[in-house]
Amino acid sequence: MLFNSIDFVIFLPIVFALYWFVINKNLKLQNLLIVIASLVFYGWWDWRFLFLIIFSTIVDYTIGRLLFIEKNQIKRKTLLWTSILVNIGFLGFFKYHNFFIDNFVTAFTFFGSEIKASSLNIILPVGISFYTFQTLSYTIDVYKRNLEPTKDLIAFSAFVSFFPQLVAGPIERATNLLPQFYKKREFDYSKAVDGMRQILWGLFKKIVIADNCAEFANLIFNNSSDFSGSTLVVGAIFFTFQIYGDFSGYSDIAIGTSRLFGFNLKQNFAFPYFSRDIAEFWRRWHISLSTWFKDYLYIPLGGSLGGTWLKVRNTFIIFIVSGFWHGANWTFVVWGALNALYFLPLLLTKNNRNNLDVVAKGKFFPSLKESALMSLTFGLTVLSWIFFRANSIDHAFSYIGSIFSSSLFTLPEFSGVGRAFRLFIVILIFMLIEWGGRENQFAIQQLGLKWSRPLRRGMYFIFIILIFWFGQNEQQFIYFQF
Incomplete structure (x- = not known):
């Protein structure tokens, strides 16, 4: 369902009326309505995609609860990596499978060998790059004990599938959005x-x-x-x-x-x-993604605390990964690398915070x-x-x-x-x-x-x-x- 469609013009007032004038006194029912509305909104493209987002929701909800209970650090890391591999695995298969197959075949052809490998006719689930990162941030924050996992599956499902930002962001952090599902909401005209x-x-x-x-x-x-x-x-x-x-x-x-x-x-x-400058541009463009990569990739890699080589390496990693996140094409990788080149002089001269x-x-x-x-x-x-x-x-x-x-x-x-x-x-x-x-x-x-x-x-x-x-x-x- 598109925001700029007649379908959404009909859908939004119906959900709004039910939310504020029918079940406005029951927080759990409001959250349940958001889940149902979000699944309808998402399933409007292809109902088969619903199984993917429901499975991802259940996996990360369960792992979040287990991470909170588990004290053994090795087992906690295993749980974290299970979440990462499941989410990135889905993303990698649906978004990058054919890209890697095609480039693998091309590479061997270049060296004089022929490999027969066929691409799959895979439909990319709408918004998978966004809600995958959203659920991953929840699991990582719970692992770091920056966030207490929720016991409310309905609230968590509403957080993952929240229809206004489900398909193309902003990529919300659980620390900001999830607690809002716990609080009673009063209609505010202004x-x-x-x-x-x-x-x-x-x-x-x-x-x-x-x-x-x-x-x-x-x-x-x-x-x-x-x-x-x-x-x-x-x-x-x-x-x-x-x-x-x-x-x-x-x-x-x-x-x-x-x-x-x-x-x-x-x-x-x-x-x-x-x-x-480019540093300022990336503080202002797609802020939710930029800060996600900074917090969950750039800083764990060492950020800008190491020597010059580490600063350069980390800068290129974050920009190239950001480019690759956008699509399975070398054009996006080059786009990311070019922005890294733009950013590098500011970083090396310590003018990236000017x-x-x-x-x-x-x-x-x-x-x-x-x-x-x-x-x-x-x-x-x-x-x-x-x-x-x-x-x-x-x-x-x-x-x-x-x-x-x-x-x-x-x-x-x-x-x-x-x-x-x-x-x-x-x-x-x-x-x-x-x-x-x-x-x-x-x-x-x-x-x-x-x-x-x-x-x-x-x-x-x-x-x-x-x-x-x-x-x-x-x-x-x-x-x-x-």
């Missing part, structure tokens, strides 16, 4: 209104920004050999805003929907395209230095997104090679260039709104809240018109494939 406002902004990002950018990004990337360097730059920029509007839009809808039901999810994007505050805080205009740093960081990010979007390594290098040619200095030419220009104007307005709200957790919290009620409602009405105007087709979110 919180619900704020949630609706957040949903509206997320839909605007997805339908108006991302889906329209996707039309031109797909046209240019899929036919890159036919276009000039200047047109390829336009395609890369459109994809840059497509992936941001698509993914951060999903997170906004998830966070807003959660607020409708009395839950608070962590911020997942903090205006990343206003970053002044920009911890909001850019141009308290001012509307950034300084010349801040503008230059943001432009450089944005340019490097656009370049790296080419690898993320390209079909193959060869395609990415060919795309970049065509950019840096004499045709870079020609006017872009492609079908719909007039509409593309108007879309750039919309993107500019969108980024101005984001810039104005950058000191808040979410841009929409700032937008129009000091205006009179009629003006504010008029602005929301304009957003709704634009969403319906552009939302003729239900387009899947990019991160569903990860």
Whole structure:
């Protein structure tokens, strides 16, 4: 079920009404309703995927209880590794089986030997990369005794399958989300209104920004050999805003929907395209994944406490693994490695913690230095997104090679260039709104809240018109494939 579908428009009010007006006095029934609604929401794609998420839930719930009881450290490690192997095993099979088989065959063919191995027709379960990491964080935190395991299977099931963020995050930690299922929840009108406002902004990002950018990004990337360097730059920029509007839009809808039901999810994007260096970008982009890798991979490896070689090694490991998490293609690995290269000079010069505050805080205009740093960081990010979007390594290098040619200095030419220009104007307005709200957790919290009620409602009405105007087709979110 897609957030931007008629199905969800019908589904959400029904669940909301049952949750607050029928079973609002019974916490256990509310949690049970969330579980049932989440399974319906998830099973809407393919009911067979339900067995996977139910099995994963039971395994990690059981292992969590056993970890709490068990005192023998060897047995506790065995339990932990059982959870890791089960979860990563499922993820590896469904997501990476064919990738490893194909590359294994290619490697032996390169050395003059032929191996016959056939790929499997495997359907990737939607959201498996997200809920796998969510349940793993629970088991690891229980193992470290940072969290007491729950005795409530229904609450734990609701935590694992919570439908607003099940498919594409944010990847919630049990320490933040799970305790919220234990507490009685009272309907908060202001919180619900704020949630609706957040949903509206997320839909605007997805339908108006991302889906329209996707039309031109797909046209240019899929036919890159036919276009000039200047047109390829336009395609890369459109994809840059497509992936941001698509993914951060999903997170906004998830966070807003959660607020409708009395839950608070962590911020997942903090205006990343206003970053002044790559280190700041990765503190602001897909925050739940970045912090997950930092806490459960980077720090256990030694983080930045060792010598130079260990710092370099750990940096490349975390970025390459992050890239590989996104998909079974060498393009994602190169994308991760390229970001590691971007990050390395900051790490080695100990400048990776320079920009911890909001850019141009308290001012509307950034300084010349801040503008230059943001432009450089944005340019490097656009370049790296080419690898993320390209079909193959060869395609990415060919795309970049065509950019840096004499045709870079020609006017872009492609079908719909007039509409593309108007879309750039919309993107500019969108980024101005984001810039104005950058000191808040979410841009929409700032937008129009000091205006009179009629003006504010008029602005929301304009957003709704634009969403319906552009939302003729239900387009899947990019991160569903990860």
